Amino acid sequence: MKRIFFAALASLLFVVGCQRVPLTGRNQLMLVGSKELLPMSFQSYRQLLDTSQVVGTGPNVESVRRVGQKIQRAVEDYLRDNNQLSLVEGFQWEYNVINSPQINAFCMPGGKVAFYTGILPICQNDEGIAVVMGHEIAHAIANHGAERMSQGLLSQGVLTAGQIGLGVAMSNKPQQTQQIYNNLFGLAAPAAATIGYILPNSRNQESEADHLGLIFMAKAGYDPRESVAFWQRMAQASSGQRPPEFLSTHPAETTRIRNLNRLIPKAMEYYPGQGGRR
């Protein structure tokens, strides 16, 4: 009886209330279990691939997969060493390149990564790809999607005080729940090719993704100092035109570069050959 009680309590605590982000230790609101989102995320990703021009082979695909898998291994090593491997439970890592001029890339909940060919000339090389990859994977590791879903459900009254879980939200207000999900991860007007994270991440989540991303790339063997040059190229590529979706959701370049310079010394501790803690 007691065991059942504790099991129930543990699963409740997993879903409810607060969770801590690895490395930054920030407390985040979690009213839906991040794992509850995975089936929906996988379905959206599949739909995206089905309606896009996926690049099958070639050097770009090889680079994106090579960098992705190295960062994935670094992340898993870090989480294993820190007893946080449960954060990637149920992940089905996948890396694809989509033929599109959009300057964009993302990692959906559960490790589903897509790079648009439009961002690759700005990345230039594996180091540049690692900057983007580290940042996007960090969003998934820090469960930013589930956090924003939780905020949406609460602010729109789909979940009221004391209620938790995607299942409860679905039975309360199925249409609104689906709408909130679609706004965050859904496919919007495939013809206009605006796909992926539609609502901007919060400023908090962005700097957190930079913070984690630098450490992940460093741990995977990519020089985190390269991030500054990458974001300068990104700013240049987007000047004079409507900012690409990837950039429009991100902090102003000067603020970002100032933050990166503050974070780089910490990330260097994880970079092999720097007397780090690898």
Ligand SMILES: [Zn+2]
């Ligand atoms: Zn971001």
